[in-house]
Amino acid sequence: MVSVQTASLLLSFAPLLVLSVPPIWTQPEQVHLSYAGVLGSMVVTWTTFNKTDSKVEYGLQGGRLFEMSAEGDATVFVDSGEEKRKMFIHRVTLTDLKPAATYVYHCGSDEGWSDIFSFTALNSSSSFSPRFALYGDLGNENPQSLARLQKETQLGIYDVILHIGDFAYDMHEDNARIGDEFMRQIQSIAAYVPYMTCPGNHESTYNFSNYRNRFSMPGQTESLWYSWNLGSAHIISFSTEVYFYLEYGMELIFKQYNWLKQDLEEANKPENRAARPWIITMGHRPMYCSDDDQDDCTKFDSWVRVGRNDIKPPAPGLEDLFYHYGVDVELWAHEHTYERLWPVYGDKVYNGSKEQPYVNPKAPVHIITGSAGCRERTDRFNPNPKEWSAFRSTDYGYSRLQVVNTTHIYLEQVSDDQYGKVIDSIWVVKERHGFSAWL
Secondary structure, three states, X not given: OOOHHHHHHHHHHHHHHHHOOOOOOOOOEEEEEEOOOOOOOEEEEEEEOOOOOOEEEEEEOOOXXXXXXXXXXXXXXXXXXXXXXXXXXXXXXXXOOOOOOEEEEEEEEOOEEOOOEEEEOOOOOOOOOOEEEEEOOEEOOOOOOHHHHHHHHHOOOOOEEEEEOOEEOOOOHHHHHHHHHHHHHHHHHHOOXXXXXXXXXXXXXXXXXXXXXXXXXXXXXXXXXXXXXXXXEEEEEOOHHHHOOHHHOOHHHHHHHHHHHHHHHHHOOHHHHHHOOEEEEEOOOOOOOOEOOOOHHHHOOOXXXXXXXXXXXXXXXXXXXXXXXXXXXXXXXXXXXXXEEOOEEOOEEOOOOOOOOOEOOOOOEEEEEOOOEOOOOOOOEOOOOOOOEEEEEOOOEEEEEEEOOOOEEEEEEEEOOOOOEEEEEXXXXXXXXXXXXXX
């Protein structure tokens, strides 16, 4: 019989004994979708902390549950923090999906399955009118817009989410546990619609490794830049950060610039521009802004816009490139505010007309939407903005965009401070697209 003293001693060591046994983490989590850039496809990405198979079982809504299955593989991601935490990022691409059909799915393996989710396969028609939610700078702490976005996504309001840089604040913190928690938070959005991304400055630690490993965007650039088509729009996502983090490779500026030029040339071929006349870009740091940040917004010479002449060889900016190839709408974040600009090029306003500035504008339309909510709160505005600033708000919120048809785009801003009220909206109307539209 064990004495009372011995029993007490064993009990005191019990927590240490339990901690010495590592948990088995085969349960899928952090499930999110992305568009593979190929018609009839969707990528399902998720995480486990032990090695398992990678399988998605799915079926048409209303049909036999899980009558189809697809397999993929997992890559090992070791975070560069002190603990060198290891996780397995699973990717499975579903193919031959019926356009606009709704599918029910779960993912995992025989060692653990996710909840059941659903998604609607993207409509491949160029006459489709897709609806987007767009925002940047959404954090794990103070995510003001998250609840409304979760509900609206599950109500089927959106076809795609665009997250324009800065995730979690920050994904690498606490040995990437903040990244895990953020990905769990957005699962209630991203497991239902494609969650399309671009990198921001808050992803820069360890050479953007958390961003590059966790997301699965089209192309072969580890989600740093890519393009895809939806409805009558050609959408380009790129990295503004290549201009700022030269320690990770100055050549990335030129590699991305050359890729952008080739992509825009292809999009401007007459047959392509006729089918998808709208060209929309998304990048994190804006070319123009009027926050009182003593940085890009107050210097008016953004490296993204005008390039860098302080390095050899000099690096070209993107404003002239986008203008030359007739980019219609440019979406940005980074500033923790909402700002709509008049059509602008070369620091000058080029409205379509005084009465209808966004009808046949003579320059691209810029929207900054970085107020979804993070621990850094919202920013303050410069009290004396330049003439291209049309509307500004410091309310927490996010934007909506609908590509209605080949001539009309609708944009609006939702305020979380005002309980979902639409506080700004415009129609961008273009009868012509491409460089000739500016003349």
